[in-house]
Amino acid sequence: MHQLTLAEIARGLADKKFSSEELTRALLARITQLDPQINSFISVTEELAISQARAADARRAAGESGALLGAPIGHKDLFCTQGIRTSCGSKMLDNFKAPYDATVVSKLAEAGTVTLGKTNMDEFAMGSANESSYYGAVKNPWSFEHVPGGSSGGSAAAVAARLLPAATATDTGGSIRQPAALTGLTGLKPTYGRVSRWGMIAYASSLDQGGPLARTAEDCALLLQGMAGFDAKDSTSVDEPVPDYSAGLNASLEGLRIGLPKEYFGAGLDPRIADLVHASVKELQKLGAVVKEISLPNMQHAIPAYYVIAPAEASSNLSRFDGVRFGYRCENPVDLTDLYKRSRGEGFGPEVQRRIMVGAYALSAGYYDAYYLQAQKIRRLIKNDFMAAFNDVDVILGPTTPNLAWKIGAKNNDPVAEYLEDVYTITANLAGLPGLSMPAGFVDGLPVGVQLLAPYFHEGRLLNVAHRYQQVTDWHTRAPNGF
Numbered sequence: 001m002h003q004l005t006l007a008e009i010a011r012g013l014a015d016k017k018f019s020s021e022e023l024t025r026a027l028l029a030r031i032t033q034l035d036p037q038i039n040s041f042i043s044v045t046e047e048l049a050i051s052q053a054r055a056a057d058a059r060r061a062a063g064e065s066g067a068l069l070g071a072p073i074g075h076k077d078l079f080c081t082q083g084i085r086t087s088c089g090s091k092m093l094d095n096f097k098a099p100y101d102a103t104v105v106s107k108l109a110e111a112g113t114v115t116l117g118k119t120n121m122d123e124f125a126m127g128s129a130n131e132s133s134y135y136g137a138v139k140n141p142w143s144f145e146h147v148p149g150g151s152s153g154g155s156a157a158a159v160a161a162r163l164l165p166a167a168t169a170t171d172t173g174g175s176i177r178q179p180a181a182l183t184g185l186t187g188l189k190p191t192y193g194r195v196s197r198w199g200m201i202a203y204a205s206s207l208d209q210g211g212p213l214a215r216t217a218e219d220c221a222l223l224l225q226g227m228a229g230f231d232a233k234d235s236t237s238v239d240e241p242v243p244d245y246s247a248g249l250n251a252s253l254e255g256l257r258i259g260l261p262k263e264y265f266g267a268g269l270d271p272r273i274a275d276l277v278h279a280s281v282k283e284l285q286k287l288g289a290v291v292k293e294i295s296l297p298n299m300q301h302a303i304p305a306y307y308v309i310a311p312a313e314a315s316s317n318l319s320r321f322d323g324v325r326f327g328y329r330c331e332n333p334v335d336l337t338d339l340y341k342r343s344r345g346e347g348f349g350p351e352v353q354r355r356i357m358v359g360a361y362a363l364s365a366g367y368y369d370a371y372y373l374q375a376q377k378i379r380r381l382i383k384n385d386f387m388a389a390f391n392d393v394d395v396i397l398g399p400t401t402p403n404l405a406w407k408i409g410a411k412n413n414d415p416v417a418e419y420l421e422d423v424y425t426i427t428a429n430l431a432g433l434p435g436l437s438m439p440a441g442f443v444d445g446l447p448v449g450v451q452l453l454a455p456y457f458h459e460g461r462l463l464n465v466a467h468r469y470q471q472v473t474d475w476h477t478r479a480p481n482g483f
């Protein structure tokens with residue numbers, strides 16, 4: 001049963017081939033048996049899962065239907081879940097039980113999903129390797145020596161290992177698309193404002209966006225359908241109608257204009273990845289797409305701009321963790337300053353502390369204009385580049401990552417080397433655009449992803465292109481050995 005996709009599960013439940021409770025129990029047993037090898041869960045919510053599965057079975061028995069009714073999923077551990085630990089991968093929130101559900105969590109629960117657990121992640125979603133979690137590194141199911149990508153590495157590893165058919169994730173600079181690429185999955189970062197951020201623990205609020213991680217584009221469409229939509233509780237949520245994503249999956253690609261940015265294929269890209277990207281373009285051409293070279297001239301400035309803006313927003317967002325209101329408090333503080341200093345010093349890991357310091361510095365009087373303001377200007381230039389490109393093409397295609405999954409520990413002494421891995425993903429966050437990564441082959445037994453970007457609110461186009469590609473390729477159906 002663990003090989004079933006969300007779409008197959010929906011059919012199986014509708015045809016009464018199995019119940020949601022049977023499926024849920026089978027997957028819970030699989031998590032117990034296999035997760036110790038990959039460490040993809042922070043919490044397994046067995047009791048909640050069984051009760052939600054029973055409720056879904058009862059709703060189906062009463063005549064209700066729905067693609068997600070009875071579907072088991074996991075939530076990245078930064079979506080607040082009422083009464084359940086919501087740790088954000090940090091010692092700071094190890095004892096934090098959220099008092100309410102995030103909008104994404106409650107919307108999916110209403111649609112009938114079953115929460116099997118909360119997935120591991122980089123601490124406060126900062127990272128590209130899932131090594132900074134307080135709960136330990138997550139291992140890539142394709143090779144335990146390698147990272148699964150981050151920061152949604154737990155969601156990705158769990159889905160790749162067939163412990164779950166799909167999971168929620170978030171993407172501030174690539175954290176849905178990059179782990180999707182490194183674990184052989186399909187992952188979609190929606191347009192900023194498409195999915196509510198209410199109840200999602202903030203990292204960099206102007207960049208953060210929740211989205212689905214699954215094996216297929218078809219399943220991403222189903223999960224996104226349950227997540228997307230206007231939410232009055234999130235002031236940046238956009239009141240745009242949500243299309244029927246599944247209905248558009250099979251649209252023809254005849255005449256689709258694909259842009260290949262010349263800046264994406266320069267130095268720094270593993271040539272073996274470049275070959276697979278070009279092979280995917282050939283497949284899409286066979287389906288009727290036409291290809292055009294384009295230019296995104298400001299792309300080279302994206303990493304420096306992002307690594308000013310994201311830490312700046314993080315330093316502000318994380319000031320709420322003061323040892324008084326949330327989470328960890330140090331033992332026996334002598335006074336208030338000592339309480340702040342030691343609670344934060346002991347509660348946050350080294351990468352989070354580094355980001356807070358960089359962010360506070362960039363925002364400080366005297367440096368604000370030189371760093372933060374400059375970075376915001378670059379952000380606008382990057383957006384303008386995309387707007388110009390989308391005058392000529394319907395989607396932009398390129399590699400998701402410059403390199404294959406690296407060995408756990410390989411970049412630990414060089415944080416900037418890890419930041420550079422985000423080179424292809426962060427521009428979509430800076431511009432607020434939707435992006436998708438889909439599996440496009442393997443190098444040395446490790447998965448490779450191709451990224452597609454589209455204009456605002458054209459998630460459906462991304463899902464359509466990826467779905468058509470997945471009808472003529474089988475990379476997305478491959479499972480890691482032993483899973």
Ligand code: GLN
Binds near residue numbers: 128171174176203310
């Ligand atoms: N790797 C990027 C960072 O560390 C992106 C993380 C994310 O998307 N949450 O900031």
